[in-house]
Amino acid sequence: MSLTSNAGTLKPANILIGVPKKGRLNEKVSKLLDGAGLEYRRPDRVDVAVCTGLPVTLVFLPAADIAAYVGEGNVDMGITGQDILQETLSESPDAHITELLELGFGKCSLSLQAPVKDKISNAKELSGCRIVTSFPALTRAFFDKLDAETGRHTKVRTVSGSVEAACGLGLADAVVDLVETGTTMRAAGLDVVAEVMVSQAVLIANPNSSHQDLIALILKRIEGYITATQYMMISYNVRRESLGNTLAITPGKRSPTVSTLEEDGWVAVQALVRRKESNVKMDQLHDAGATDILLFPISNSRM
Numbered sequence: 174m175s176l177t178s179n180a181g182t183l184k185p186a187n188i189l190i191g192v193p194k195k196g197r198l199n200e201k202v203s204k205l206l207d208g209a210g211l212e213y214r215r216p217d218r219v220d221v222a223v224c225t226g227l228p229v230t231l232v233f234l235p236a237a238d239i240a241a242y243v244g245e246g247n248v249d250m251g252i253t254g255q256d257i258l259q260e261t262l263s264e265s266p267d268a269h270i271t272e273l274l275e276l277g278f279g280k281c282s283l284s285l286q287a288p289v290k291d292k293i294s295n296a297k298e299l300s301g302c303r304i305v306t307s308f309p310a311l312t313r314a315f316f317d318k319l320d321a322e323t324g325r326h327t328k329v330r331t332v333s334g335s336v337e338a339a340c341g342l343g344l345a346d347a348v349v350d351l352v353e354t355g356t357t358m359r360a361a362g363l364d365v366v367a368e369v370m371v372s373q374a375v376l377i378a379n380p381n382s383s384h385q386d387l388i389a390l391i392l393k394r395i396e397g398y399i400t401a402t403q404y405m406m407i408s409y410n411v412r413r414e415s416l417g418n419t420l421a422i423t424p425g426k427r428s429p430t431v432s433t434l435e436e437d438g439w440v441a442v443q444a445l446v447r448r449k450e451s452n453v454k455m456d457q458l459h460d461a462g463a464t465d466i467l468l469f470p471i472s473n474s475r476m
């Protein structure tokens with residue numbers, strides 16, 4: 174897809190947002206955009222979609238290219254991995270990219286991995302060896318420090334995929350690749366020697382974009398959606414004498430809402446609780462004397 178050739182079809186007033194066109198982040202990003210109220214229709218194989226209701230055009234790009242597009246101002250905002258952001262900044266330190274928000278998914282770590290059979294326990298042992306990776310700038314920076322100590326020169330070779338196969342094929346002594354569950358790494362007979370960086374998906378923007386108002390609005394909407402997915406609303410009734418105990422369990426995000434019930438001596442409480450803790454909190458509230466305990470999902474929020 175060429176942005177230039179599509180330029181005539183894009184509304185010039187629209188902000189451009191680069192989103193991963195496939196791969197690990199694609200599905201989660203679609204859900205995020207939906208939750209943030211960015212509605213669009215993307216016909217099959219078309220890489221540009223105009224949103225309804227907001228002057229936003231989504232541009233579907235390879236995740237690995239999005240930070241560079243944002244940095245060069247081809248798109249105003251983007252969603253990609255922190256690993257790709259840091260690789261782009263490592264390659265082009267003057268790129269104009271601001272990390273606006275960690276999105277809480279796409280969590281993985283970029284790790285130095287070597288064959289288990291080689292029993293390498295320290296990254297320094299690999300200084301001067303052959304390393305294959307899709308993150309050459311970060312790998313170079315990682316080995317430059319080690320090479321300065323050892324006086325050797327590590328050879329870094331770039332491949333665009335299936336990095337884990339490089340040792341088995343005899344192309345590399347070790348690789349720098351992403352690990353989440355470790356399944357891919359173990360299947361290739363590799364083990365982690367050192368962590369280069371941890372990563373998750375992030376929202377990024379070009380600080381020189383002419384669409385600062387829309388950037389702020391979209392950031393607020395996405396923040397609202399993320400908060401909504403992390404929290405749930407709990408409500409319950411409790412006798413006033415037990416209120417102190419139950420409020421200690423549900424202090425809320427800022428503070429809980431307490432209202433008086435018609436029935437004498439009883440109050441109703443509403444509070445935000447972390448989704449992950451919600452079931453434990455319900456058990457604790459029940460044990461502390463609360464009744465009619467209800468849990469509600471939140472579809473979006475503005476804090």
Ligand SMILES: Nc1ncnc2c1ncn2[C@@H]1O[C@H](COP(=O)(O)OP(=O)(O)OP(=O)(O)O)[C@@H](O)[C@H]1O
Pocket residue numbers: 193195196197198235236237253254255256257278279280281334351352353354372373374
């Ligand atoms: N196993 C994983 N678990 C979690 N996040 C991951 C994982 N693999 C990749 N990511 C994150 O997703 C980003 C994009 O990776 P992905 O491999 O999906 O990209 P892609 O190269 O565009 O897709 P494809 O490999 O299908 O061409 C990575 O830079 C990383 O931040």
Ligand SMILES: O=P(O)(O)OC[C@H]1O[C@H](OP(=O)(O)OP(=O)(O)O)[C@H](O)[C@@H]1O
Pocket residue numbers: 196197334335336337350351352353354355356357358
């Ligand atoms: O630790 P794991 O859970 O096994 O995940 C790690 C793998 O996931 C990614 O690849 P992906 O499967 O997205 O395909 P790719 O190799 O084509 O990028 C990454 O490049 C690793 O190979």
